Amino acid sequence: MSDRTETTDSTGRERGADASTSARGTETDPLLRIEDVRKSYGDEEVLRGIDLEIDRGDVEVLVGPSGSGKSTLLRCLNRLTEVDSGHIYLGETEVTASDTDPNAVRQQIGMVFQDINLFAHLTARKNITLGLRKVRGLSKEEARQRADSELERVGLADQADSYPAQLSGGQKQRVGIARALAMDPEVMLFDEPTSALDPELSNEVLEVMQGLVAEGMTMVVVTHEMRFARGGASEITFLAEGEIVERGPPERLFENPERERTKRFFESIRHE
Numbered sequence: 001m002s003d004r005t006e007t008t009d010s011t012g013r014e015r016g017a018d019a020s021t022s023a024r025g026t027e028t029d030p031l032l033r034i035e036d037v038r039k040s041y042g043d044e045e046v047l048r049g050i051d052l053e054i055d056r057g058d059v060e061v062l063v064g065p066s067g068s069g070k071s072t073l074l075r076c077l078n079r080l081t082e083v084d085s086g087h088i089y090l091g092e093t094e095v096t097a098s099d100t101d102p103n104a105v106r107q108q109i110g111m112v113f114q115d116i117n118l119f120a121h122l123t124a125r126k127n128i129t130l131g132l133r134k135v136r137g138l139s140k141e142e143a144r145q146r147a148d149s150e151l152e153r154v155g156l157a158d159q160a161d162s163y164p165a166q167l168s169g170g171q172k173q174r175v176g177i178a179r180a181l182a183m184d185p186e187v188m189l190f191d192e193p194t195s196a197l198d199p200e201l202s203n204e205v206l207e208v209m210q211g212l213v214a215e216g217m218t219m220v221v222v223t224h225e226m227r228f229a230r231g232g233a234s235e236i237t238f239l240a241e242g243e244i245v246e247r248g249p250p251e252r253l254f255e256n257p258e259r260e261r262t263k264r265f266f267e268s269i270r271h272e
């Protein structure tokens with residue numbers, strides 16, 4: 001994906017007018033750099049020195065047992081959780097710097113969670129236009145057009161006027177994705193976006209995510225969906241007890257892990 005230009009994505013679709021200035025650094029630099037990130041809750045060290053570099057257009061899939069620190073790491077990436085030490089960079093911007101505005105970071109690094117957190121009293125379209133109006137300062141009409149085009153991108157053009165209660169879990173999750181995409185982020189984070197959904201609804205969300213992969217979106221994805229990991233991941237990182245045990249392309253990690261711990265983990269999820 002290194003041949004992507006700065007103003008259009010690989011589908012040739014025009015991104016926001018500020019796309020040319022928001023892409024910093026050279027194309028060969030990693031877009032996201034995580035350097036020796038540590039985080040403790042009380043006596044428990046949850047992240048024990050995480051180092052990770054993610055290139056523009058890459059899809060990093062994080063896997064690991066429950067409690068290994070996957071969500072904490074994602075949350076550190078967009079400042080929902082503050083690191084104790086270490087540094088995170090998005091291009092040349094230090095995300096973790098005290099003078100970096102967390103809200104600016106969250107526009108650049110969109111996040112989709114397991115729990116679908118739409119405003120219940122607003123339509124799908126309004127859920128998206130809200131941020132565009134308030135944060136981006138778009139006019140009513142601009143926001144509406146942008147929201148509708150993002151809804152179309154996730155296959156929900158016909159649900160713009162529906163309220164969350166009228167949508168399936170998968171549709172709600174896709175509205176959440178559209179809302180994050182509307183901010184024109186550099187990176188999208190997904191924390192188990194399908195784990196609350198039954199298989200059929202999971203598939204429609206996974207298809208949208210696969211579409212983003214094809215568009216060249218840089219993504220960090222925590223998921224148990226090994227089909228997505230196999231088909232979509234550039235790299236898989238296996239975390240255990242707050243440390244990176246092993247990282248590699250999906251074929252190698254699945255077929256030929258170097259570490260016994262990794263092998264055991266993949267065997268355990270295969271048997272699930």
Ligand SMILES: Nc1ncnc2c1ncn2[C@@H]1O[C@H](COP(=O)(O)OP(=O)(O)OP(=O)(O)O)[C@@H](O)[C@H]1O
Pocket residue numbers: 041044046064065066067068069070071072073
């Ligand atoms: N806000 C918090 N306060 C205290 N402890 C926390 C907090 N958030 C996470 N932890 C602890 O940090 C550890 C790592 O949690 P985290 O949610 O990052 O794991 P995870 O890998 O995402 O697990 P899961 O697969 O179950 O989602 C756990 O022991 C958890 O209890």
Ligand SMILES: [Mg+2]
Pocket residue numbers: 070071072191
């Ligand atoms: Mg988690």
